[in-house]
Amino acid sequence: RSPTARLEMTGISVAFGGIKALTDVSLTVEPGQVHGLIGPNGAGKTTMFNVACGLVRNTEGRITWRGEELRRLRPAQLSKLGIARTLQGVGLFPGLTVLENVMVGAHKHARAGFFSALFAIPTSDKDDARLRERAMTSLAELDADGYAARYPGSLPYPVQKRVALARALVAEPELLLLDEPASGLSEEEMRELGDLISHLSGRMSVLLVEHHMDLVMRVCDQITVLDSGKQIAAGTPAEVQNDPAVTEAYLGDA
Ligand code: ATP
Numbered sequence: 001r002s003p004t005a006r007l008e009m010t011g012i013s014v015a016f017g018g019i020k021a022l023t024d025v026s027l028t029v030e031p032g033q034v035h036g037l038i039g040p041n042g043a044g045k046t047t048m049f050n051v052a053c054g055l056v057r058n059t060e061g062r063i064t065w066r067g068e069e070l071r072r073l074r075p076a077q078l079s080k081l082g083i084a085r086t087l088q089g090v091g092l093f094p095g096l097t098v099l100e101n102v103m104v105g106a107h108k109h110a111r112a113g114f115f116s117a118l119f120a121i122p123t124s125d126k127d128d129a130r131l132r133e134r135a136m137t138s139l140a141e142l143d144a145d146g147y148a149a150r151y152p153g154s155l156p157y158p159v160q161k162r163v164a165l166a167r168a169l170v171a172e173p174e175l176l177l178l179d180e181p182a183s184g185l186s187e188e189e190m191r192e193l194g195d196l197i198s199h200l201s202g203r204m205s206v207l208l209v210e211h212h213m214d215l216v217m218r219v220c221d222q223i224t225v226l227d228s229g230k231q232i233a234a235g236t237p238a239e240v241q242n243d244p245a246v247t248e249a250y251l252g253d254a
Helices: 046-051 097-106 114-119 125-141 159-170 185-198 213-219 237-240 242-254
Strands: 007-016 019-029 034-038 060-065 083-086 175-179 205-209 220-226 231-234
Touching: 019 034, 019 046, 019 060, 019 205, 019 220, 034 046, 034 213, 046 175, 046 205, 083 159, 097 114, 097 125, 125 159, 159 185, 159 242, 185 205, 185 213, 213 220, 213 237, 220 237, 231 237, 231 242
Parallel strands: 019 231, 034 205, 034 220, 083 175, 175 205
Antiparallel strands: 007 019, 007 060, 220 231
């Protein structure tokens, strides 16, 4: 793992019209670590996540990845930068099979952009075979290779979520951005997801936005806590758990 594979977000502010969604928030995802981003509803977690993947433009602050500042980051550039993400929900292409969906994620070197990735036809049968093999390996890691020929809409939601994760992992990213990966999962599935994330850490850095506190506390090395767009705490799971500001923010939300 490259020691430069560090994501630094410094002094990030975002305003939507008159609404300040984030005010001066900073966090660093260290190489090979899992960094959790938590906070009550409307705290600004998704906004921060969207800044990290170029979906929302920060009005102030800077993002540095592998020691270089990312300016005007666009989602289409992510895979070339070694970054993959899953969004809330699953976002699979309904007209493609599970295997084809994952193959889209493997088009790391295709020209940037969703449509070019989707339509970039591999130049040779050899490329095609290699891509298929990588996609199958990724599906197998998520225990979803048995669904390769199926269409996403015909599969249970938790399986669709595994396929979406396989699509993110197939590009072998150095940084994985996960927005609420546990939503809609059973306790057992959540435990498996936790095992998987722990298994991935070390191999890649992970930024995890998640509501399920048990999962966050179990898998994260560091946690940043937001409330009303501001950072109210940061540290290890134990530090954050014992921070009175965090308890107060969550009680206020209840
Ligand atoms: P949740 O846990 O409910 O998903 P969150 O912590 O992810 O919440 P955000 O979705 O980032 O919080 O929202 C932070 C604030 O910014 C909220 O007040 C929200 O209403 C506002 N906001 C988010 N996106 C937009 C937008 N596109 N336009 C205007 N306001 C927005």
